[in-house]
Amino acid sequence: MRPGNTKAIEEMFNSISSKYDFLNDIFSFGLHRLWKRKLLDILNPTFGEKWIDLCCGTGDMSILLAKYMNSPENITGIDSASQALLVARKRSKQNYSSIEWINGDVLETNFTSNQFDGLLMAYGLRNLSSSYAGLREAFRILKPGGRAGILDFRSFEGSSLKGLFQKIYLSIYVVPIASLFGLGKEYSYIKKSLVNFPSGEKQIHLALSAGFKKAKYQTLAMGQMGILLLEA
Numbered sequence: 515m516r517p518g519n520t521k522a523i524e525e526m527f528n529s530i531s532s533k534y535d536f537l538n539d540i541f542s543f544g545l546h547r548l549w550k551r552k553l554l555d556i557l558n559p560t561f562g563e564k565w566i567d568l569c570c571g572t573g574d575m576s577i578l579l580a581k582y583m584n585s586p587e588n589i590t591g592i593d594s595a596s597q598a599l600l601v602a603r604k605r606s607k608q609n610y611s612s613i614e615w616i617n618g619d620v621l622e623t624n625f626t627s628n629q630f631d632g633l634l635m636a637y638g639l640r641n642l643s644s645s646y647a648g649l650r651e652a653f654r655i656l657k658p659g660g661r662a663g664i665l666d667f668r669s670f671e672g673s674s675l676k677g678l679f680q681k682i683y684l685s686i687y688v689v690p691i692a693s694l695f696g697l698g699k700e701y702s703y704i705k706k707s708l709v710n711f712p713s714g715e716k717q718i719h720l721a722l723s724a725g726f727k728k729a730k731y732q733t734l735a736m737g738q739m740g741i742l743l744l745e746a
């Protein structure tokens with residue numbers, strides 16, 4: 515599958531939705547929870563604020579946000595994969611049923627401008643047909659002064675030990691394990707999605723061009739992951 519093919523990406527995430535959370539734990543050794551928590555610690559969402567989780571998938575980040583704020587009110591998760599949202603709805607039914615789940619494309623949302631205090635996107639930006647278009651839409655829907663945190667794999671330019679480690683990790687750990695569950699082809703997409711994914715420096719540049727006032731990038735997980743921090 516080619517990166518940027520929105521329909522194919524939606525179908526792929528629908529097809530892996532039932533195993534997504536389980537495999538996420540295996541592939542990150544459970545550490546994705548710490549990285550997501552770190553993102554929240556930096557952004558410090560507070561009770562009463564209105565937050566959106568773009569590319570929410572099975573709802574991990576939105577539910578963590580609700581736990582963090584001690585309230586599921588004023589939280590919206592949006593994703594194009596309806597099957598992933600079914601999992602999100604099921605997971606949130608008991609304690610977080612007020613989270614609003616929307617099935618839609620984050621590049622073409624119907625949200626009015628300047629309405630959210632905060633925005634999160636975990637492992638979504640890399641999957642969009644255009645990172646710039648995603649950042650533009652994020653900027654549009656945030657209130658002036660609103661804050662955003664975007665977590666994803668780090669993209670390496672040129673050759674580096676860390677970049678080599680990433681390639682090896684994806685090729686000899688992630689894909690073979692995913693293959694055991696019949697999802698090798700789907701998970702081999704991660705490597706492809708990183709080929710044209712902008713580096714941290716480039717993400718900063720794109721975010722500022724999209725309208726954000728402040729942008730900075732910090733790495734996590736010994737340089738394998740990155741967080742783009744933005745202020746609208």
Ligand SMILES: C[S@@+](CC[C@H](N)C(=O)[O-])C[C@H]1O[C@@H](n2cnc3c(N)ncnc32)[C@H](O)[C@@H]1O
Pocket residue numbers: 520523524527528568569570571572573574575592593594595598618619620621635636637638641642643
């Ligand atoms: C790797 S998953 C991340 C899910 C979740 N944020 C997490 O951290 O577990 C990427 C998600 O992005 C969604 N996605 C990709 N392109 C999208 C688009 N244009 N609009 C909405 N969702 C999209 C996929 O359906 C998928 O659920």
